[in-house]
Amino acid sequence: MREALHSIDNTLERIPYTPTSSEISNLKNLAKKGIYICPYCNADLIVKSGEEREIHFAHKHSESCEEAKNVGRAETRYSKQVKRETQQHKVLTDIIYDELSTQSKIDERYEVDYGYRVNTGLKHYPDIIAKIDNNIFAISVVTNVIPLRDSGLVKEIAERHHYYIEQEMKPIWFVEVKELAIEPEKNAIVLWDAENIIAAKTEEDRKWDNFLSNHITDKSFFLPFNYPLNMNNIVIDVKSMYYIYTKDSKIKVKLQRFLTDRTSKPYRAFLLNNGVELEFSKTLQLQRSFTVNNSDTEENKRQEFLTNYENLKQDHEEKQRKEQEEAEERKRLQVERLIKNKTATLEPEEExxxxxxxxxxxxxxxxxxxxxxxxxxxxxxxxxxxxxxxxxxxxxxxxxxxxxxxxxxxxxxxx
Ligand SMILES: [Zn+2]
Missing domain, CATH: 1.10.8 (Helicase, Ruva Protein; domain 3)
Structure with missing residues (x-):
């Protein structure tokens, strides 16, 4: 297994993913001096490394205890599940874990752990499971997203998503940012099939639903944005995607909130913001419930959206008025010319x-x-x-x- 309990500090310690040889020998020495114990049976653990298996903790005296075996098997299944991910997946997952466990130390209602450790019997494992009160959140990071076009993988991600919901967890997905595809002049975001499935519906999205219901009455709403609406009967269903990346050695999350529109391939949606860049620690906030961003700033975002809309609408109406005026002027000149030509032919008669x-x-x-x-x-x-x-x-x-x-x-x- 990759985790051990620190016998003095009672903290969960993990073996680094790609330890150097000096790190390995140091871990081995710490183990020999009794620093690591089994989180399940409290037996002393040693550090093993070899050709066949990656570096891991093992029970010192006897065979693994039953629970450690279960966790070990779950860990193996989990490693298969994340095999397609890049190295960045491990880095991001660990940073998310660290961030959340720091928060859980402040609030005891809050629990966080690696998915395969929480419930070894799951068919699919979220990278991290976070619990607060009665809410269980299944947090997953998806990297290496270019092959998301692969229909087999899309199916698998969809299956995982629906499975977490079945298991009464709320799925939250973070997608590595390089796949973000925007059509700025149309205020549109184009999504992969998988992105369309894993887009979240948060409490804030519901607030946006209510907000938009008060402003969108018909298709004309989208004209100032130059957005070619696909749906005929407007259904207001706001969702959000969390794109994750590292910048200046900090994890950043780009929140893209959109109104779902095209429900067949290629999926396109109406963008509700320009992608808010948030610091990860400020994104996942420990509040009464688990929120993915600060609701105060979201209220401001809605007002901003409205102000922007009013401005665009004014510009659009102004443009339309000008076009109409120009059309009328063209018509007037045409008639004027016609009259002139007619009088020219009439001249001899008048003469x-x-x-x-x-x-x-x-x-x-x-x-x-x-x-x-x-x-x-x-x-x-x-x-x-x-x-x-x-x-x-x-x-x-x-x-x-x-x-x-x-x-x-x-x-x-x-x-
Ligand atoms: Zn044990």
Missing amino acids: LSYQQLQKLLKEKINLTQKEQNELWNRYMPRIGYKNSAVVWKLTVDNRCVSFDDLRRVLKEFIN
């Missing part, structure tokens, strides 16, 4: 009416009634009733002195 032409021709070429009839019935339909001015121009230009002259000119003009 000289047929009555005026008749009068002029009577004076100029002694146009008779019969000739006038011929002009009106035979030539005007071809020249255009509106183009009396054209006829007058032809008469003058060609120096016509009779209707015979004019007839010849008109015939030529028509052809």
Whole structure:
């Protein structure tokens, strides 16, 4: 087994994952001097290391006690379960464990331990189990997430998630951050299948549900965000994802809260914040119940979201108003141009009416009634009733002195 009880300090000690040879010989010496005892039967423990098995604690005099054997078997199963994880998984798990056990020392209602030690009979083991009052939290870290695309693994993670719920535990997952996929211009987050399954529904998420229910009445809510909503009937279901990473030798958690939307692959959701970076120790807080972040700041976040929404809405409405104004202006100019063109074609008519032409021709070429009839019935339909001015121009230009002259000119003009 990897844990032993410190015989003086009564603390649980773990063997480091990749100890150096000097660390190993030091652990062996400490064991020889009686520092390590079995957490289950209090027997003296020694440190063993060899080719076949990794370094571990073993009972000094007899075979392992029954409980230690159970824990050992659980530990073996757990190591198989986490085999696919990176080295970072161990580091993160241990830091989470340390952080939580520090908190549990302050509050005795609070218990924390490695998952396989709490209940050896489980089918799947959370990395860490934390208990406060009647709530049991199954905390798991997922690293090496790129193969999450692998459907077998997605199935396994989903199975673990649902299994913890069956076992009356509340699953909390931390995902290594490199898989975060955001579409900032659409205010969207794209999730892997597995991420979609393990997204948490916390008390704060429920508060967001209530908050959003008061503001979202229809699809138009999403227009200022430029978010293409997928669902037809709006169902408000806020969830959150915890992305974990180390930065400046501290564990940070990026909380991404979103409104679930697309329920088929690829999964996309409406982002409710830009990813709040939190220090891990401030993220997992020991309060009346287990909360994953500070609710005071969340209330501020909701107000921030609302303010941001109001601003975006204003901008959006302003933009729409401008577009409408521009469209109206374009329409106005078009009509104006149309009217202008029409008057241009009307100009000859206004210049000289047929009555005026008749009068002029009577004076100029002694146009008779019969000739006038011929002009009106035979030539005007071809020249255009509106183009009396054209006829007058032809008469003058060609120096016509009779209707015979004019007839010849008109015939030529028509052809
Ligand atoms: Zn024992």
